[in-house]
Amino acid sequence: MGHTRKRLDRDGNPRYTAYYNDHLGKKRSAGTYNTKKEANRAWHAAETKVSEGRSRHLVKGRQRFRDYVEQTFLPNHNVELTTMTNYIYALEAHILDCFGDMRMAEIYPDDIRAWITELKAKGLSNGTIAKQKTVLSAVFSSAFNDEVIVFNPCHRVKIGPVQRKALTIVTPEEFDRFHEALPDDQSKLVVEVAISTGLRWGELSELRPKDFEFARNLLTVSRSVVSIPKKHSPTGERFHVKDYPKDGERRSFKVEPAVVHKVERWVKTRALAPEDLLFRYDPQRPAAKPPEPADLGWTKPNGEGRTYRHGTASGYNAGKCRCRHCKSAIAAYRALRRAAGLDNPRKQRRWDTDGHLPGEYFREQVIKPALKEAGIQTSIRMHLLRHAHASWLLSGGADLQVVKERLGHSRISTTERYLHALADADETALEAFNKVRNRSNSHTPPPDAPNAATTAATHLTAEKILTEMSRLQAELTKLVSKEIPRAA
Known part of the structure; x- marks a missing residue:
């Protein structure tokens, strides 16, 4: 029930503040007025508006969660195709079974907490649950905007700490062994381009000869391809080419000349046109001649x-x-x-593709056998090569902003994850510290220190160095003065 409260301003004059209860029952101010009559009129109007809103919400909120998702949310939610595919998977796998038959207006925060507890009991990690809750919260945010519900029940519901996994970075030695074990020329070139450019799989598998300026060793990334299940595809096709990469902006950068030369030779050998796919799924392509x-x-x-x-x-x-x-x-x-018709011949297995390399095929049929053949324990995935590219650049001294632009990151904090990701990065930091710390002869490292500097150069003080430089400069001056008259 609304009411009016009298108070005095700084000059001692009476003022009247109008209060009303919102849709959650919380007391709100409807403003402060000069007369009690105006204040009463204000809180009456505010409560009338709240009642009208409640009526609308009561009608719309009676629809089932499943009906709202299938009839309103999914058809009208404007997101990327891959994001929508992930939404549908999360809804079908973990959300609709719990909330599908509940009415939208009858889902409260305690229902969300019970759902989270159930997912934890099934063995899902906090990170996975956080992703499912993001989808659920997106549904309720949309429902709130559509005036189906009066608040989002996911707000302020905690999951628990989400531990960020440490990046596993493949070393150059592991990469060389892995590359050697790959089965054919195409897979070797795919992996070599991936480690040299740091492209995402959707960008890598959409590369075409026209994206390279071979004379300048320049690569332009302007498109990407996504793969989604046909049942979720608006066109019925599995592969969709987007006229922009993930970050939404095209980018150009230099690539190692040796890799660019291999790509150019690949294009010429196969007589690829500028618009052709650089790498294609073609199970009929002739295999490399096996060794004797x-x-x-x-x-x-x-x-x-x-x-x-x-x-x-x-x-x-x-x-x-x-x-x-x-x-x-x-x-x-x-x-x-x-x-020859023996052994119950089966039809040749083919992946459903328009020519683009399917990511699952490359992972299962190319990468995993090569890892096993090379005896590498690190689970190398194509995206892990992107991590390695960034880490190798930063470890080699590349500028952080340059690496960010090469990778197409929208935020530099994403690129900062790769700092010190290599196993020997900490050793580099120690070497840098010792280089400065040991400049002064007031600090003498112990004899058994693994990096003890015992040469005379390490113990030169700044004063001795300046003296030596002055002596060399004087000698140089004498030589120059002798040469000038002779030249004249």
């Missing part, structure tokens, strides 16, 4: 002590060898039998 078994050596002795040549079906079956060459040999053998 005689050049590969022998397998380890099996249980009977027998050895077999690498790169043969016998090496795979009898020798139990699972190296890349033996697996390729048995795959070729089985392919020949299927082509």
Whole structure:
């Protein structure tokens, strides 16, 4: 119930403040007036407006959560296709089962807390729950704007601390082993371009020859491609090319000349037109010529002590060898039998694509086998190569702003994550500290210190250095003065 409260201003004159209760029952001010009649009129008008609002909310808020999501939120929420796909996945996997049959106006913060507790009981991490809550909060924010509900029940509901995972950065040595184990020329070039540019997968798989200025070693990133399930695609197609990268702005930067030369040679060898995809999914492309078994050596002795040549079906079956060459040999053998109608031949497996390299295919069929072949424990993903590119640049002394612009980050704080990401970055910091700390001869490192400076140059004081420089300058002056008359 609203009311009016009398108070005095600084001159002692009476003033009247009008108060009313909002839709949450909290006391609010409707303003301060010169007369009590004006104040009463103000709080009456405010409460009438609140009552009208409640009536609208009561009608709209009776619809079910599932109906609002499917009929209003998803059709009209304007976001990127990949974001919408993630929304749909979160709604179907973790949200609709809990809130789908509840009325919008009857969902309160305690319901959100109970849902979070249920997700934690299922083993979801706080980070994963935070992502689901973001989607749920987006639904309620939209409902609030549509005057379906009077407040967002997700506000002020806490999940718990979300620990940020430390970045795992592949070392140059690990990358070289991984690169050597890749199966063909295309996959090797894809990975080499990725580590040299730091492109996102959507930008990398959308590269075309026209994006390179080969004479200037310059790459322009102006598009990206996204892959979404067909059932969520507005056009029914899986791949959608966007005329802008993720950050919304095209960017150009220099690329290592050796890599640009390899790309140029790749384009010429395959006679690619400027608009053609640089890398294509083509399971029919001829495989690289396998090495001769005689050049590969022998397998380890099996249980009977027998050895077999690498790169043969016998090496795979009898020798139990699972190296890349033996697996390729048995795959070729089985392919020949299927082509001859033997072994119940199946249709060739193909990924649904318009020619773009599917990310899942490249991860499962190319990256994982190469990691196993190279014996690398680090779980290298294509985005991890982007992390490595940034970390290597910063570790090598590149400017932070330059790295930010190469990667297309909108905020420099994102780029700062890569500072000191390499394992030896802390050693570099110690070396820099010791370089300054040991300049003074008042501090003598212990003899057994691993980086103890024992040369005379390390112990030169500033005064001695200046004296030596003066002596050298005097000698140089004498030499110059002798040469001038001779030249005259």
